[in-house]
Ligand SMILES: Nc1nc2c(ncn2[C@@H]2O[C@H](COP(=O)(O)OP(=O)(O)OP(=O)(O)O)[C@@H](O)[C@H]2O)c(=O)[nH]1
């Protein structure tokens with residue numbers, strides 16, 4: 001499916017606004033709450049029970065961002081090595097946004113973040129791809145150890161230019177969970193607007209060159225398009 005052209009004409013033949021899909025991968029150690037977070041965002045509910053994700057689970061939600069419909073497709077990946085091996089190549093293809101998750105009650109899941117970041121790098125996902133760092137299970141925070149961890153996480157996010165969220169997939173309010181994905185989608189939307197503006201400028205400055213050379217629409221599309 002070409003997400004940028006999901007529905008290009010209306011019944012009266014007039015063009016309708018394209019609906020775009022953005023692929024966001026959610027990664028982190030096993031048990032940090034990736035499935036619960038994505039489930040919460042897409043259904044508004046904390047799942048009554050979850051099992052370890054095998055390979056990847058997909059969830060989608062349609063957002064209306066200032067009149068533009070954007071389909072957020074979440075790739076809820078497996079944290080356990082044995083369940084992700086065969087899928088890794090697929091996770092990292094045509095990614096528009098990355099969400100790193102750790103569990104505030106599990107310092108190891110925080111310490112392992114550089115491994116996940118490294119895996120992204122190895123699959124050529126650069127820092128230009130919008131990323132968020134999520135400290136999950138905030139409802140279980142009791143100790144001062146957690147606040148040290150949260151400070152360290154906030155710092156890590158700053159250093160790497162990531163947005164930072166403290167969430168609970170289980171909490172009564174899901175606002176913070178929603179913010180993670182809505183903000184990423186908004187950033188992607190504005191990135192696309194910028195790249196279209198760049199295109200306009202480039203076309204103006206190249207107005208005497210061969211028009212066929214201006215393949216930039218495709219390039220723009222490539223930056224923010226279909227994932228299939
Ligand atoms: N208290 C609390 N428990 C949570 C929260 N998020 C997830 N859990 C619990 O943590 C456990 C693991 O959650 P999952 O969402 O399955 O974790 P995951 O990251 O998807 O794990 P893998 O699929 O194995 O990678 C489950 O028992 C959830 O109920 C949260 O915000 N608060």
Ligand SMILES: [Mg+2]
Pocket residue numbers: 034035036051052053076077078079
């Ligand atoms: Mg899971």
